[in-house]
Amino acid sequence: MSGYELVVGLEIHAQLVTKTKAFCRCANRYGAEPNTLVCPVCLGTPGALPVFNREVVAQATRLAIALGADIHLHSRFDRKNYFYPDLPKGYQISQFDHPFSTGGHLSFIVNGSTKSINITRAHLEEDAGKSMHLADGSTIVDLNRCGVPLIEIVSEPEFRAAEEAGAYLSAMRELLRFIGVCDGNMDEGSLRCDANVSVRKIGEPEFRERCEMKNLNSIRSVERAIAAETKRQIAIYEQGGVIHRQTLQWNEQEERLIPMRVKEGSDDYRYFPEPDLPELRITQAFVDDIRASMPMLPEQLREKYSTTYKLNREAVYYLAIDIRISGYTDTLIETGSTAQSAAKWVMGPVTRSLNERGWSFDEFSRRVPAATLSGLIQKTDRGDITLGQANAVFKALIVKPEKSPDEIVAELGIEVMRDEVKLGAIISEIVSEHPEELAKFREGKTKMVGFFMGLVMQATKGQADAQLAKNVLMELLEAKE
Ligand SMILES: [Zn+2]
Structure with missing residues (x-):
């Protein structure tokens, strides 16, 4: 050449x-x-x-x-x-x-x-x-x-x-x-x-x-x-x-x-x-009539997702590739989900369920309309249920499309652990069992927070209120010796 x-x-x-x-x-x-x-x-x-x-x-x-x-x-x-x-x-x-x-x-x-x-x-x-x-x-x-x-x-x-x-x-x-x-x-x-x-x-x-x-x-x-x-x-x-x-x-x-x-x-x-x-x-x-009926094009959508919604590049490209995916995501946002959460759910659990079950996006959105999923996303973001619990609800929702997220939450007997004293006891035990990781955190490795949160969720079987658990954890990690 x-x-x-x-x-x-x-x-x-x-x-x-x-x-x-x-x-x-x-x-x-x-x-x-x-x-x-x-x-x-x-x-x-x-x-x-x-x-x-x-x-x-x-x-x-x-x-x-x-x-x-x-x-x-x-x-x-x-x-x-x-x-x-x-x-x-x-x-x-x-x-x-x-x-x-x-x-x-x-x-x-x-x-x-x-x-x-x-x-x-x-x-x-x-x-x-x-x-x-x-x-x-x-x-x-x-x-x-x-x-x-x-x-x-x-x-x-x-x-x-x-x-x-x-x-x-x-x-x-x-x-x-x-x-x-x-x-x-x-x-x-x-x-x-x-x-x-x-x-x-x-x-x-x-x-x-x-x-x-x-x-x-x-x-x-x-x-x-x-x-x-x-x-x-x-x-x-x-x-x-x-x-x-x-x-x-x-x-x-x-x-x-x-x-x-x-x-x-x-x-x-x-x-x-x-x-x-x-x-x-x-x-x-x-021509004008057709122009007026046109959807937002991938290029314009990418602009909207990156500028207005501040989504990362991967999400911007993923969501704008198919009109059904972008339409679904837009409805999630219009019905109250944050753009970040909407993108995370569409690229994560939604896509996984399509791959696992071989469904088309149309089939999926008939089962779980965007408004329904949006309800679940908001519930999770408010801390009413944990992310782990939300995933369990989602899995039940896709096979029981006639039920609402609330009904499934009740059916699964989902509860969120919000007892600060109980949480504090669990977390302080975890922290004391991992002195090396604690030292790393104190040296400035903020990534260790994720490590500890993973253990907290494991110990509470995913039921800990994530925000509360994180607050308690941070207090312990940052506490002076
Ligand atoms: Zn002919």
Whole structure:
């Protein structure tokens, strides 16, 4: 890599979440029996006419707003002509020189710092079918995917490292999911990525010839393929060779690039305006309505969590990654929990229970609505019950969603030990049994407080009032000999 600089642009294809396909009423659904979600329009039967689906434009608008792009109130569909078995019409309806939106950017974190990549354009198009090559050499085709709405998001060639491309794709997937535009399932093909890769000598103003890499079906593949292609191009230049523009297919199993075909120029697609569809016109009022209905985006949420709520970086990222998690956390706070406690509970017991039980967040929040958990959190923060007891109540609550925290507290016979004399006796015994730890505390190791509190909770089976116990403990630790 020495002396060379990587230049990468990404094209992300995202299948839009809609009930029906882009130009017909067939269901837009993954996993159906092959060739069952088809009709004359998406099969390209002569005479069948496309009708544009309004849902598609709403989804594209949401994305364009989220990326801060310029939405064009007038855009146009074009035919992109090519022959391939998975495209029965012989052309794909796409947008060429009048795309839906231009500009915008996406910020993300890579290697601990923030990077922002500019977006060239986002245009609407339809997906093609899916060819499957069988072991006997024959190929079969499933046309259920024909006509599924796609948005293609083209970035500027601003990536300078493979990890940047991976981090951007990951952030884009997060955003698409957050605003409900695409489910982001790369292994089902609903989010796909191509990369245009070239290298040049550092300081060189011009771009050199690039190669296009297709079939990058995971974030790992994107990073691996770019790294492999960078190495290949540098090796060719170092041997005095030239790079010819070509399309390469990434083979995920073998982790290598396989040349596909010599890349045709865009002229070969013979783009021309789609004669069967009118120009796509939307109103500013339509855009404004959608803007008003948009949730707070991950970037804005992170700002709120760090500035207003003063949460640490780990919490800020964790809570803003999914709209259900952020929504739940916000409700905890709105119903009276402190932000710190809300974050602690969501990242701790809530997440653990999801992992242990395999529940989705929706399933969890149906069982334990935020308002219910908020009641338990406040009870704990007030010292009505200890943290250990609260955990026991929480565990009971998730399997008995019909009960309230109070009912479960009564059922479990939970009590808080608030007898200062009794607590004092227990704590002073603990302190006297640990002279070395006491000495360490007196040397300034304040961490020892946690050690002693752990023993206090152990001795009282988690029933000691934490605040009271801590006060008693501190008095003893700090007492003059
Ligand atoms: Zn159809």
